[in-house]
Amino acid sequence: MLRNYLLTAYKVLLRRKFFTFVNLFAIALTIGVLTVVFALLQNLLQPIGVERRSDHYLAVENAELAAEDGSQNWHSSPGYRMIERHFLPLQEPDLVAFVQRSSEGTVFVDGRKLMPQIAATDANFWKIMEFEFLSGRGISSDDVEQGRFVAVLNRTTAENIFGSADALGRSLVANGQRFEVIGVVADVPVLRRHAFSEIWIPFSTLPSSNFRRDWMGSFNVFLYAEDRSRLPVIEKEVWTSFESFVHDDPETFQLASAPANSKLASLARELLDRRNERDSGVGQLVAVLIGGILLFMLLPSINLINLNVSRILERSSEIGVRRAFGASSRDLVGQFLIENLVLSLLGGGLGYLLGRLFLWLVEESGMIPYAEFEIDLGVFGLSLLAMLVFGLVSGVYPALKMARLHPVKALRGG
Secondary structure, three states: OHHHHHHHHHHHHHHOHHHHHHHHHHHHHHHHHHHHHHHHHHHHHOOOHHHOOHHHEEEEOOEEEEOOOOOOEEEEEEOHHHHHHHHOOOOOOOEEEEEEOOEEOOEEEOOEEEOOEEEEEOOOHHHHOOOOEEEEOOOOHHHHHHOOOEEEEEHHHHHHHHOOOOOOOOEEEEOOEEEEEEEEEOOOOOOOOOOOOOEEEEHHHOOOOHHHHOOEEOEEEEEEOOOHHHHHHHHHHHHHHHHHOOOOOOOOOOEEEOOOEOHHHHHHHHHHOOOOOOOOOHHHHHHHHHHHHHHHHHHHHHHHHHHHHHHHHHOHHHHHHHHHOOOOHHHHHHHHHHHHHHHHHHHHHHHHHHHHHHHHHHHHHOOOOOOOOOOOHHHHHHHHHHHHHHHHHHHHHHHHHHHOOOHHHHHOOO
16 A cells, blocks of 8 residues: 555656645755754754763853842853852862853964964863864863963964974964963864863963952853763752852942853853843743744745645546545545655755755855864754654645545546
């Protein structure tokens, strides 16, 4: 039976080539866009690449200082003072690491001015992130404690500064300070926003020590646990820590918060503007994403339903003959759903390739620095699921309508 369904579907698709092309184009475009969206979400949220341990840590990227009467309110990233008082003393994390968000710096090389992104880190940062070292090593505790002027470069920056020569052991002047290169790592895509930079230096070599007095600053903090089931306990400990908050200027600020988040929770807080609330809004964000995807698939499905209904009228004679020879409604529904699923799978396959082609073009264009989209079977599985849902949504109503046609009415042309 299935073989007959597939053969009939093949004949039908070839019979009206323009109709088949329009359907395939609509499905391919829809699935192509969804593939790109799934791939972006995967690269932003899943533990992959240099951040493959991100499911073992919580990140603190935003903090708030406020007055009890609401007269003062200050949002920013945590400063070193806050890290020193409220994160380094935490008992639950196995490691506490921090990195100053990368910012544009200045490097002069043979009369050329380069402007790479530079980030200042502690030593634990190199234990949590899994950089791919091409040569040398990362920044150690001793480098930080001794305030050594050492630097780790990504591959592209090392080549821009030193050409094809080995960068290890050579020196460069960045932001007016001379650093010795102790390591070269593979390029980090900008989508790995916790680890991304082009040059990394010890935070103890920052030109001014004023940052040590700042409650608010530009640091990201990472709270790592070997056993990720302990992350909720760490999150709770962070909230508890701020219950005893005392600012250096207690007349101005009496309250503080700095929630520790998973990647998904961090995205939810950012998109839903819940930066410092207890509820990150993950449930709401997931509901919005699922609703948006379904709505995005529903609109082209409605167009396909209209096209399929029109096609029924053209095939009414065929339907009438089949009904007259004993074909049941179930047979006809099955036939039409198979036709639609075959069409959806073909269009979905083309759409998946279209999405992969678009991501490859983005990587090659340099539009997103060091973009390197990792796409695993999960994205393909989601795209496949989207194809099947698309086929069912756009095929069920026309199939039922076709099956209910009376044989006499169908033979008369619907």
